[in-house]
Amino acid sequence: MTVRVRSFPDVLLSVENISLSFGGVKALTDISFDIRKGEIRAIIGPNGAGKSSMLNCINGFYHPQQGAITYKGVRRSQMRPHEAAEQGIARTFQNIALFKGMSTLDNIMTGRNLRMKTGLLWQALHLGPARREEIEHRREVERIIDFLEIQHIRKTPVGRLPYGLQKRVELGRALAAQPELLLLDEPMAGMNIEEKQDMCRFVLDVNDEFGTTICLIEHDMGVVMDISDRVVVLDYGKKIGDGQPDEIKKNEAVISAYLGVSH
Amino acid sequence: MFYREAGQFKVTYSADMAIFPIAQDRIAVLAIVAGAFLLMPFVATEYFLNSIMVPTLILALAAIGLNILVGYCGQVSLGSGAFMAIGAYAAYSFAIRVPELPLLVSILLGGVVSAMVGIAFGIPSLRIKGFYLAVATLAAQFFFDWLFARVGWFTNYTPSGSVNAPRLDVFGWTVNTPVEKYLFVLAVVCVLALLAKNLVRGHVGRQWMAIRDMDIAAEIIGIRPMYAKLSAFAVSSFFVGVAGALWAFVHLGSWEPLAFSIDRSFQLLFAVIIGGLGSILGCFLGAAFMWILPIFLDIALPPLGELVGWKMDKATVSHFSFMIFGGLIVFFLIVEPHGLARLWSLLKEKLRLWPFPY
Numbered sequence: 001m002t003v004r005v006r007s008f009p010d011v012l013l014s015v016e017n018i019s020l021s022f023g024g025v026k027a028l029t030d031i032s033f034d035i036r037k038g039e040i041r042a043i044i045g046p047n048g049a050g051k052s053s054m055l056n057c058i059n060g061f062y063h064p065q066q067g068a069i070t071y072k073g074v075r076r077s078q079m080r081p082h083e084a085a086e087q088g089i090a091r092t093f094q095n096i097a098l099f100k101g102m103s104t105l106d107n108i109m110t111g112r113n114l115r116m117k118t119g120l121l122w123q124a125l126h127l128g129p130a131r132r133e134e135i136e137h138r139r140e141v142e143r144i145i146d147f148l149e150i151q152h153i154r155k156t157p158v159g160r161l162p163y164g165l166q167k168r169v170e171l172g173r174a175l176a177a178q179p180e181l182l183l184l185d186e187p188m189a190g191m192n193i194e195e196k197q198d199m200c201r202f203v204l205d206v207n208d209e210f211g212t213t214i215c216l217i218e219h220d221m222g223v224v225m226d227i228s229d230r231v232v233v234l235d236y237g238k239k240i241g242d243g244q245p246d247e248i249k250k251n252e253a254v255i256s257a258y259l260g261v262s263h
Numbered sequence: 264m265f266y267r268e269a270g271q272f273k274v275t276y277s278a279d280m281a282i283f284p285i286a287q288d289r290i291a292v293l294a295i296v297a298g299a300f301l302l303m304p305f306v307a308t309e310y311f312l313n314s315i316m317v318p319t320l321i322l323a324l325a326a327i328g329l330n331i332l333v334g335y336c337g338q339v340s341l342g343s344g345a346f347m348a349i350g351a352y353a354a355y356s357f358a359i360r361v362p363e364l365p366l367l368v369s370i371l372l373g374g375v376v377s378a379m380v381g382i383a384f385g386i387p388s389l390r391i392k393g394f395y396l397a398v399a400t401l402a403a404q405f406f407f408d409w410l411f412a413r414v415g416w417f418t419n420y421t422p423s424g425s426v427n428a429p430r431l432d433v434f435g436w437t438v439n440t441p442v443e444k445y446l447f448v449l450a451v452v453c454v455l456a457l458l459a460k461n462l463v464r465g466h467v468g469r470q471w472m473a474i475r476d477m478d479i480a481a482e483i484i485g486i487r488p489m490y491a492k493l494s495a496f497a498v499s500s501f502f503v504g505v506a507g508a509l510w511a512f513v514h515l516g517s518w519e520p521l522a523f524s525i526d527r528s529f530q531l532l533f534a535v536i537i538g539g540l541g542s543i544l545g546c547f548l549g550a551a552f553m554w555i556l557p558i559f560l561d562i563a564l565p566p567l568g569e570l571v572g573w574k575m576d577k578a579t580v581s582h583f584s585f586m587i588f589g590g591l592i593v594f595f596l597i598v599e600p601h602g603l604a605r606l607w608s609l610l611k612e613k614l615r616l617w618p619f620p621y
């Protein structure tokens with residue numbers, strides 16, 4: 001195992017004292033951590049710990065009752081999902097949220113929608129700027145398709161694809177937005193070893209080549225310890241650990257949470 | 264053997280983005296369109312043009328409009344009849360109140376007015392979905408039925424409430440005979456169908472489909488639901504409105520509000536579902552099914568009855584054809600819920616492999 005020691009001076013996003021509850025259920029209690037520019041940040045924790053809820057707060061899908069999130073120097077107590085997208089935050093979901101009736105190509109093209117600007121009339125004529133724009137973005141999307149090695153399913157409706165490939169297409173759609181911050185909710189869940197290795201390679205390559213900051217949730221500890229720079233550990237909605245993988249491995253609270261020691 | 268994709272490599276993205284990327288499809292469609300323009304006027308009888316071709320084409324256009332909303336954007340509407348009426352009465356108003364306007368412009372303006380009303384009635388879709396939205400659009404249907412029947416201004420205060428279309432002058436060409444009417448409608452429908460196809464395969468079309476397939480995910484990748492939904496309502500209502508104006512001016516010639524009742528809305532919805540949700544080609548197939556089949560049944564039933572020695576009177580024929588038609592719709596929806604367009608693409612998939620299916 002290679003030890004990745006990299007340093008990241010700039011904070012891209014910081015979460016301050018976030019609390020979120022649904023009726024009586026406290027999903028998150030007073031969580032604070034930061035994500036630095038260029039790093040791979042993992043969020044781990046047992047089932048129901050509040051990991052997905054945390055990502056949902058970051059991209060404006062859930063609105064926390066308390067606390068604030070500072071992203072690129074702007075402090076907000078909440079924002080709308082499309083604002084988050086406009087600000088360069090893209091994500092994938094734990095239980096795949098693709099557009100099932102559309103082809104792989106169309107799904108990824110849709111990921112570029114914020115960059116497509118021509119008006120309705122030009123699009124109706126499919127001439128001039130609309131046509132140029134479509135071709136230009138198609139070129140970008142083909143690059144992503146090559147990168148993810150999904151050329152053969154370009155025209156297949158995604159509803160017909162196996163699970164592993166759907167996860168890949170969803171990553172493609174998120175990448176198409178050329179995000180600054182990429183949130184991945186269990187990108188490798190339910191995959192076999194080979195698929196996991198592919199996915200790890202994609203995540204590392206995206207981070208290396210484009211400098212994209214990545215925040216991912218993952219249950220496979222081997223993967224997490226291998227690819228992430230820093231790890232946050234949640235349990236029952238509380239933060240119980242935060243640090244580099246080696247530190248986390250030695251952290252008593254984390255070990256007991258994972259071994260199921262009673263609280 | 265004749266239907267092969269092999270060897271047709273696309274070297275540019277624009278070739279791959281073509282509406283019919285396969286050469287055989289392109290040739291077939293061009294042949295059909297050429298035949299419709301050049302051959303049909305000479306071989307078809309007046310009855311066939313007037314009672315079959317013209318109404319089928321106009322209904323297909325309306326179905327395209329409805330399909331954009333229902334099939335592509337996933338918003339249910341039971342009010343398409345009302346939007347045809349809005350297009351018709353608005354075009355009529357422009358034609359009689361601003362006589363200088365060319366007729367084609369009045370018809371298109373009818374569509375524009377319909378689009379604006381469509382946006383207004385699309386606003387509830389930002390809050391409600393599915394069944395509730397269907398009820399809201401149903402309210403639009405009844406409201407406009409009432410409005411055009413009761414408010415004299417729309418019918419230019421004709422005592423009977425029935426309205427006569429102005430003379431059909433298209434840039435100096437008077438559209439009079441069945442052949443001329445057919446060619447005029449065919450030209451308008453072809454152009455608009457092409458524009459619709461461009462929209463649904465482009466950027467905005469993908470936004471509509473994204474909203475249809477999963478609105479939450481669409482919002483998370485930056486699509487604004489309000490823009491996507493309201494643009495679908497606007498574009499859809501435009502097409503339906505233009506179809507309404509054509510229906511009134513060209514097909515009917517003179518009409519009453521009844522021409523655009525709730526029956527029309529259901530007819531269009533069935534055409535869209537039977538043709539195939541999310542398919543422009545399917546709109547033509549669905550419209551043909553909905554318009555031609557009842558006529559065919561009316562003609563075919565009496566001789567069939569006599570075959571078994573049963574002389575049907577007119578009422579019996581119409582009852583029977585109604586029942587058989589309804590039965591066929593149900594049968595069809597059960598056998599192929601994805602519509603005629605889907606059958607067509609399955610057939611093509613088979614053809615591509617034929618005669619070696621493995």
Ligand SMILES: Nc1ncnc2c1ncn2[C@@H]1O[C@H](COP(=O)(O)OP(=O)(O)OP(=O)(O)O)[C@@H](O)[C@H]1O
Nearest residue numbers: 022025027045046047048049050051052053054094
């Ligand atoms: N929309 C919601 N409505 C009500 N409760 C919710 C909602 N979303 C999450 N919760 C609750 O919040 C808690 C945390 O859920 P969350 O999905 O964030 O966990 P998780 O760490 O992602 O778990 P897993 O590993 O199973 O994905 C759970 O108790 C869950 O039931």
Ligand SMILES: [Mg+2]
Nearest residue numbers: 051052053094
């Ligand atoms: Mg989760």
